[in-house]
Structure formats: structure tokens, C-alpha cells
Amino acid sequence: MSNYDQLHRQCRTLENLFDAKLTSYSQLVPALSRPQDVEANGSSERWRDLEVELEDLETKLQEINDQLGELAGKPELLSTSMLRAIQRHRELHRDSVREFRRTKGNVKNALDQANLLSGVRNDIDAYKSSAADSLLAERGRIDSSHRMTDDIIDQARETRSEFARQRTSLAGINARIGQVMTTMPGINNLIGMIKARRRRDAIIMGVVIGICIILLLSYMRS
Template structure:
């Protein structure tokens, strides 16, 4: 018949297994949630920052499971110690119970390692996707900046072209004004020539006036020269 120490050790092992079942179930749900969100832009740091029962709680659950596995292993070792105790001869049922607990421990460990591997793989994939998205966003930002710079340069060039066009238009308008003025002056000159040709006496009068002016200028020059000579002779006594 099993002793109270054996019964207590078995109850403790069963309690640990029940706790492990619950924690592994919670951990599996968290792993499934992480796997569904593996394609999102969250990386490992953002996952770990979420608390409670959310995605970020998987680290806390891992620690609790590892602690429970250690306690269950210690409880099974205690069962083995009781079985091998000289004061209590082991029975087949006790050995079978201890072996079943150890098999359960191995199953828990395999499930935990497999689930943790899936979680780590999902997080690595999420980190890789996040890094790729970051590179793409950085490239888009750089491309947008270059595009903005090119658009600004093009805007400045277009503004310069408009200024040049305005200047050319003003030059063309000025040239047209000069052409109109030249035509007007030519018309006036033609009219004056026509008037003079119709009045030949005016040409003769103008010619006589010019001749008399030249004669008066010559006479005045001679008088001035003669006066200067007289003044010099009077001054120097010759």
C-alpha cells in the first residue's frame, strides 16, 4: 500500500502536470496569434513590449512553463527516490506511475520546444519582413525626396523660361515700335521732299541764306584777324 509521502508526491506531480497543461494551452494560443500576425510590421521588440495575455505575454508564459517543467522533473525525481528507498519496497503500480509521469514530462518538453521553435521562427520571419519593409519605405522616401528636388528644379526652369519669353515679347514689341516710328519719319521726310519740290523758290531762298551766312562768317573772320594783327603790332611795336 502506498505511503502518505508517496501520495503527497503524486498529488504534487499531478498538480504540476495540470498547471503545465494549462500553460501549454495558453502558450499554444499565443503562438497561433503570433503566427497569424507574422506578416505584420511588428518586430520582436514590439512583440515583447505588449503585456498581459497579449502577444507580448509569450515570454512570461515561457518562463512559467520552464519553471513548471523544472518543478515537475524534481517531483518525479522525488518519486524515484521514494521508490528506491529501502524502507519502502517499490510496487509495480508505483513504478508504472513514476514512468508515466516521466513520459508526460517528456511530452510536455517536446510540445514546448516545438511550439517555442515555431514562435521563434515566426518572429524571425516578422523581423525579416519588417526590415524589408523599412528598406522599402526608406527607398520610397529617398525617391520621393529626389522627385521633389527634380520637380523644384523643373519649376525654376519653367519660371526662367517664362521670364525669357516675357523679355523676348517686350523686345519684339519695342522693335515693332521702332519700325513704326521709322516708317513715320520716312513718311514725314517724303512729305517734306514733296513740299520742297512743289516750291522751288524756297530752295533758292534757303541756298541764298546759306551763301550769305558763309560770306558773313568769312568777312567777320577777316575783320577779327585784321584786328588781332593790329593789336599785336601795337603791342610789340612793329
């Protein structure tokens, strides 16, 4: 009797503790399916601790139920209410184990979903980062192209300004030459005389060369 009473009390205590732990364990399922909640409240560590505790309690309950089962094998030592209590402990243990297995599967599914969502989120973040880098690189190339265009435009403006300065300088030179020609009219006559002498010298030289050629040809024939 004393052995039954001790096992009965231990079994009730473990059953209540197992039920409380299992309730806390099952309440983590919604949080585990959301990666942000897992990181915020440390659910990833709590579910492992609770799972280990529940497995330990399950083992202890199994041992006590086995001991109660051995007592139930001696019905002459127990009353009908004791046998019913032992049967009830066995049924509660079986139901608790089945609920624990189901909740454990839900936790695994929630973790798989959280990992999937985390992977998708990481892929999205990586894509956004890559797209942002591409946009920044493209913007850099556009800015570089704009700077190059501005440099070319500045060079073209400088070249046009240089041409304008040279044109102004040449116009000034022509104006000064025109002024010199106007103030010194004898220069035109001098230039004309030089040109006339050059033409005359060229004519004389041509006549002399022609006569020499004719004389040379006549000498060779004779």
C-alpha cells in the same frame, strides 16, 4: 496515489495546452517576417501574448515535474507504470522547453528580418520622396526659365513693333517735308540764300580779324 493522480492530470492538461500554444506561436514566424502581414493581422501583439503564456506554462510545468520528481524519489509508493509516466513527463517537458527556445529564436530572427525589411522599405520610400521632390523642384525651375524666356521674347517683339512704328512715323515726317519742299519751291532758294550770307559773313569777319591782327603786330614792332 491521489496526489500522483492529481499531479499527473495537471501535467497532462498543461502539456496539451503548452503544445497547442507552441503550435500557434510557431505559426506566427512566417507572418512576422513580412512587415505588411504583421500590421494587417496584428501578429506583433499576438506573439507577445503567446510568448508570455508559454513562459508561464513552462514555469508551471517545471513546478509539477519537480513535485512528480519528489514522488519518484519514493519508489516504494509508486508502481513501475507510474515511474515511467513521471519519466515521460520529464522528457516531454525537456523537449517542449527545447522546442520553445528554438521557436523563440526563430521569432526573434523573423522580427529582426521584418525590422530590416521595414527599414529598407522606409529608406526606399524616403529616396523616392526625395527624388520626386527634386524632380518637382527641377520642373519648377524649368517652368520659371520658360516663363522668363517668354517674357524676354514678348519684350523683344514689343521693342521691334515700337521700332517699326517709329520708322513709319519718321517716314511719314520725311514724306510730309518732301511734300512741303515740292509745293513751296521758294523755300530751297531761301535756304540757299541764308547759307550764302552765312558764308559771306564768315569771310568778311575773317578778313577783318586778320587785318586787326596785322595792324596790332605792326604797332608792337614800331
